[in-house]
Amino acid sequence: MSIRKIFTGALGLDAESIVKDAQKELKAPARRLFGKRILTLGGLAMLSGCDLTNDKSVNAMLRKMSSFNDDAQALLFDPNKLAPTYPESMITRPFPFNAFYDIDEVPEVDASTYRLQVGGLAKGQRVWTLEELRALPQESQVTRHICIEGWSAIGKWGGVRFADFLKRSGADTTAKYVAFHCADNYSTSIDMPTALHAQTLLTLTYDGQVLPPKYGFPMKLRMPTKLGYKNPKHIVSITVTNDYPGGYWENQGYNWFGGS
Ligand SMILES: Nc1nc2c(c(=O)[nH]1)N[C@H]1C(S)=C(S)[C@@H](COP(=O)(O)O)O[C@H]1N2
Numbered sequence: 641m642s643i644r645k646i647f648t649g650a651l652g653l654d655a656e657s658i659v660k661d662a663q664k665e666l667k668a669p670a671r672r673l674f675g676k677r678i679l680t681l682g683g684l685a686m687l688s689g690c691d692l693t694n695d696k697s698v699n700a701m702l703r704k705m706s707s708f709n710d711d712a713q714a715l716l717f718d719p720n721k722l723a724p725t726y727p728e729s730m731i732t733r734p735f736p737f738n739a740f741y742d743i744d745e746v747p748e749v750d751a752s753t754y755r756l757q758v759g760g761l762a763k764g765q766r767v768w769t770l771e772e773l774r775a776l777p778q779e780s781q782v783t784r785h786i787c788i789e790g791w792s793a794i795g796k797w798g799g800v801r802f803a804d805f806l807k808r809s810g811a812d813t814t815a816k817y818v819a820f821h822c823a824d825n826y827s828t829s830i831d832m833p834t835a836l837h838a839q840t841l842l843t844l845t846y847d848g849q850v851l852p853p854k855y856g857f858p859m860k861l862r863m864p865t866k867l868g869y870k871n872p873k874h875i876v877s878i879t880v881t882n883d884y885p886g887g888y889w890e891n892q893g894y895n896w897f898g899g900s
């Protein structure tokens with residue numbers, strides 16, 4: 641009898657389906673790191689530190705597999721590697737709209753009363769008006785936005801380098817996470833290395849015009865190194881923290897790191 645059969649028999653668990661579930665949890669980057677070791681129950685037990693003696697420990701192991709994805713993506717993320725940029729002639733027109741609601745429910749944010757709040761581990765300016773944000777040095781980029789729902793489009797966004805903004809807000813850049821809360825109650829969060837990446841922009845314009853409501857007025861954090869759902873629109877508050885913040889889609893099972 642094979643070791644795997646003995647193992648399975650003794651535990652009353654179906655090794656093959658557990659291994660299959662674990663593999664489903666692991667997307668490409670984690671698989672690249674762990675290679676063939678994850679193909680056995682013993683390997684899974686070793687990797688996760690779970691004993692796999694009951695359903696509860698198997699579930700705990702599967703949850704760990706999902707966070708291995710985040711760890712693997714974070715490990716493979718090169719903070720100095722730039723995402724591709726494109727000529728303006730390649731901009732997708734019209735650029736698609738997407739949100740967890742229809743376009744007629746896009747929030748209307750009042751520019752005159754709008755304030756961007758910075759909270760958590762930050763010792764500098766904690767409240768920003770739009771005028772103050774517009775007065776900071778601006779740059780623009782033409783990059784590809786990739787949505788997990790199966791479309792991608794090239795657009796041009798302009799705004800403040802997020803690393804610069806964090807510095808001016810006195811953010812503790814040794815913290816693990818930056819979390820975003822939005823006017824439509826959307827939320828997401830990112831790792832600090834991505835927050836500090838040179839192409840991560842707090843954007844105020846789209847295609848040279850003030851960012852229209854559908855694309856996130858008054859601002860969208862644009863990261864060409866991350867999938868669409870990690871790019872929050874209508875941001876109203878930013879929190880620097882060491883406590884895992886999750887997010888709207890992340891809490892429903894989307895991969896947290898969300899690199900493209
Ligand atoms: N506030 C907020 N930000 C959001 C979303 C949302 O529903 N609300 N959807 C995300 C998703 S899934 C995508 S693909 C992009 C779409 O941005 P766009 O409308 O500018 O194309 O916004 C992201 N940011």
Ligand SMILES: [Mo]
Pocket residue numbers: 738786787788789868869
């Ligand atoms: Mo998306």
